[in-house]
Amino acid sequence: MKSVICGPRSGSVRVPSSKSHIHRLLTIAVLGGGPVDIVCSGISEDVRAAAFCAAALGSPVVFMPWGIRVGARSRADGCSAEVCHRTAANESIILAVANESVVLPCGESGMTLRCMLATAGAFLAERGEGAPITLRRSGSLTKRPLSPLDEQLALHGMEIRESGSDLICSGRLRAGRYELPGNVSSQFVSALLMALPLLDGDSELMVKGRLGSAPYAFMTEDALRSAGIKLERQGSAESGLSYLIPGGQRPRLPRTVTAEGDWSAAAVFLCAGVFSEKGIEVTGIAPGSAQGDSGILDILRRFGAEAELTEHGALVRKGTELRGIELDASYVPDLVPPICALAAAAQGETVIRGAARLRLKESDRLKSCAELLRAIGAEAEIFDDGLRIRGGRPLRGAAVQSFDDHRIAMAAAACSCACEGVMTIESEDCVSKSYPGFWEDWESLARE
Numbered sequence: 001m002k003s004v005i006c007g008p009r010s011g012s013v014r015v016p017s018s019k020s021h022i023h024r025l026l027t028i029a030v031l032g033g034g035p036v037d038i039v040c041s042g043i044s045e046d047v048r049a050a051a052f053c054a055a056a057l058g059s060p061v062v063f064m065p066w067g068i069r070v071g072a073r074s075r076a077d078g079c080s081a082e083v084c085h086r087t088a089a090n091e092s093i094i095l096a097v098a099n100e101s102v103v104l105p106c107g108e109s110g111m112t113l114r115c116m117l118a119t120a121g122a123f124l125a126e127r128g129e130g131a132p133i134t135l136r137r138s139g140s141l142t143k144r145p146l147s148p149l150d151e152q153l154a155l156h157g158m159e160i161r162e163s164g165s166d167l168i169c170s171g172r173l174r175a176g177r178y179e180l181p182g183n184v185s186s187q188f189v190s191a192l193l194m195a196l197p198l199l200d201g202d203s204e205l206m207v208k209g210r211l212g213s214a215p216y217a218f219m220t221e222d223a224l225r226s227a228g229i230k231l232e233r234q235g236s237a238e239s240g241l242s243y244l245i246p247g248g249q250r251p252r253l254p255r256t257v258t259a260e261g262d263w264s265a266a267a268v269f270l271c272a273g274v275f276s277e278k279g280i281e282v283t284g285i286a287p288g289s290a291q292g293d294s295g296i297l298d299i300l301r302r303f304g305a306e307a308e309l310t311e312h313g314a315l316v317r318k319g320t321e322l323r324g325i326e327l328d329a330s331y332v333p334d335l336v337p338p339i340c341a342l343a344a345a346a347q348g349e350t351v352i353r354g355a356a357r358l359r360l361k362e363s364d365r366l367k368s369c370a371e372l373l374r375a376i377g378a379e380a381e382i383f384d385d386g387l388r389i390r391g392g393r394p395l396r397g398a399a400v401q402s403f404d405d406h407r408i409a410m411a412a413a414a415c416s417c418a419c420e421g422v423m424t425i426e427s428e429d430c431v432s433k434s435y436p437g438f439w440e441d442w443e444s445l446a447r448e
Contacts, residue, residue, distance in 0.1 A: 002409075014282075014283045015261055016261070022259045052104075121153050124158065124171060182210050200248060215292030230246055261313075293332055344395055355385055376415055406431045413425070
């Protein structure tokens, strides 16, 4: 349980690397065989899950002080005890590969599960006959949807069988025409974009209708092109996309790549900066990123905050009176929890739409956000694909639930800046899923 003294905070924070970008680089490195050095910081539980899956597929992974080494065939000199221990653990998994028993421990990471499901199909197709590949799920991951990705993979030669929390994959994935709706998850699109180039024969991927979180699919495109993969995109994210993907390709990332700073993590601190006269500066993030959450600055300006780019990142401080806005969150669903802090404090009504997919995250985030806001004294109403929040009332610190959801725990911290008293957050350590050092960085900010 974490107790946070409420009220504005100010200062500067450097956020870790984007786990979404690290995920893509890790998966592409595995598909290409490495070796690749991924320069990154803030290794989260989700990233560790992807790294251990990479090791299980035969690409040794070493955690280094500067990031992750993928595909190195010998232990690096000067490793710390922890790094050597984890390298040894990875090697024990790789020995199992030689015996054709492959288990991919996906933990509670949705991105890892979805990417590794398609990746398993590509590996099965390349290997031909052999033992199945098992994807192991933990906790809430067993409830995260895989349809229609699993159905498309099955239509093209994979056999996917559920056994308790495990998914057992066999068969041989074939090239062809794949179809996905755009309103479920861009992670399905990313998973296929990374796996299909390896298959024999060309493929076409059709995304029907508006693609939610489209910037993350574009991030995958950028990463693949940096690895030499050729693909052609047609259409638009608003009306539907199609990809032409030549087969028989093998990605080759540069020997050293650097993961981007995490705009999703930055958004929590930038939202908190709205309540500070001095403001909060977030460093380690870059303008022009393909991450959809880089749009947070424009959203904060619409609320009435002062937001600007700086030499090393972005700075947000209190501006004019906060006022409610209408927001289509279909491209930026991860921004909804921290934005709720602003909506609670703003005069008038904030209406958030296009967020139905938030019901399928680590928690039902529409419900979790509404309960968080009600606990601190704001009015919140849930409808089919969003929230209606009436702000402007006095807000107080309270005992709140994180629902074991990292985004909700961090949103509670942002909410505390608009409250009086003390905020007590249960199961606060769930932030390790995406941002292990969050509470240390939060406490480094000065209380005004």
